Structures are given as C-alpha cells and as structure tokens.
Amino acid sequence: MAWLIEKTPEGKPFSEFQLCIVLTGVLMSAFITDALGTHCVFGAFVYGLVIPNGPLGAAIIEKLEDFVSGLLLPLFYAISGLKTDITLISGANTWAFILSAISLTYLGKIAGILLVSNMLQIPNRDGVVLGLLMNAKGIIEIIVLNVGREQK
Numbered sequence: 001m002a003w004l005i006e007k008t009p010e011g012k013p014f015s016e017f018q019l020c021i022v023l024t025g026v027l028m029s030a031f032i033t034d035a036l037g038t039h040c041v042f043g044a045f046v047y048g049l050v051i052p053n054g055p056l057g058a059a060i061i062e063k064l065e066d067f068v069s070g071l072l073l074p075l076f077y078a079i080s081g082l083k084t085d086i087t088l089i090s091g092a093n094t095w096a097f098i099l100s101a102i103s104l105t106y107l108g109k110i111a112g113i114l115l116v117s118n119m120l121q122i123p124n125r126d127g128v129v130l131g132l133l134m135n136a137k138g139i140i141e142i143i144v145l146n147v148g149r150e151q152k
Contacts, residue, residue, distance in 0.1 A: 001050055014059040022051070022060060039147050080142050083149070106132075 008014055026044045033043030051057050089095060110128055117127030
C-alpha cells in the first residue's frame with residue numbers, strides 16, 4: 001500500500017488501475033483466509049486494516065460505498081436470513097429467553113442513546129432512530145454464527 005501511495009503524485013487522483021490493484025489484494029486476502037478455513041470476510045477485513053487513512057482510502061470509499069452498502073450488504077443479510085431455520089428453536093423457555101435477550105439488548109442500547117442524545121441536546125426521536133440504526137448492524141456476529149453453523 002505504501003508503494004502504491006508513493007507512486008501517486010500528491011494531489012492527483014488514483015487511477016482505475018490502482019484501485020483494481022487494491023481490489024485484487026482484497027480478493028487474494030479473502031481467498032487465502034478461506035483456504036485456511038476462516039471465513040473470507042476476515043481476510044478482506046484484515047487487508048482493509050492495512051490501507052492507511054488518506055487519499056487512497058477516500059478513493060476506495062468513494063468508488064465502492066454505494067455498491068457495497070446498496071447491493072452486497074443487503075444481499076448478504078438476505079442470504080443469511082434464508083439460511084436461518086427457526087424451526088430448530090423449540091420450547092417456550094427457549095423462545096422466552098431469545099425474545100427477552102433481544103428486547104433487553106434493544107432497550108438498553110436505545111436507553112443509552114437517549115441518555116447521550118439528551119446530553120448532546122439531540123431530539124429524542126433522532127436518538128431512537130440512531131439507536132435502531134446502530135442495532136441493525138451486526139455483520140460480524142452473523143458471520144460468526146453462519147461459520148459455526150456450517151462447521152457444526
């Protein structure tokens with residue numbers, strides 16, 4: 001990454017070829033971690049940690065953000081949801097535990113967001129919306145659960 005950044009003159013945008021080099025590195029890292037038996041997302045994540053903050057990171061985000069957050073992420077969540085078999089959960093005690101854990105998690109996070117929003121003088125409605133949006137994320141947890149389920 002340092003070599004790629006050094007080869008780009010300051011103030012000039014990164015070329016499409018340079019961004020393709022970065023994306024090829026992401027795919028190679030994902031392939032290597034998949035070959036090692038870990039989920040491919042972790043390899044891409046570690047590769048992303050190597051990319052320094054600055055013009056290269058900004059160029060990557062600018063080019064890929066809409067595609068990733070608009071298509072790939074919802075597709076991943078849909079596929080994960082389709083793999084979920086709720087019929088494996090049986091018994092009233094298990095359902096009560098799951099529902100209470102979910103509700104306590106949401107209520108706790110929303111209460112924390114409301115507390116912070118009051119401290120920062122943000123309207124309560126915006127605080128609740130922010131809390132719900134923060135709870136909508138959780139891709140790493142879903143990946144870990146999917147990997148555990150696949151490996152039994």
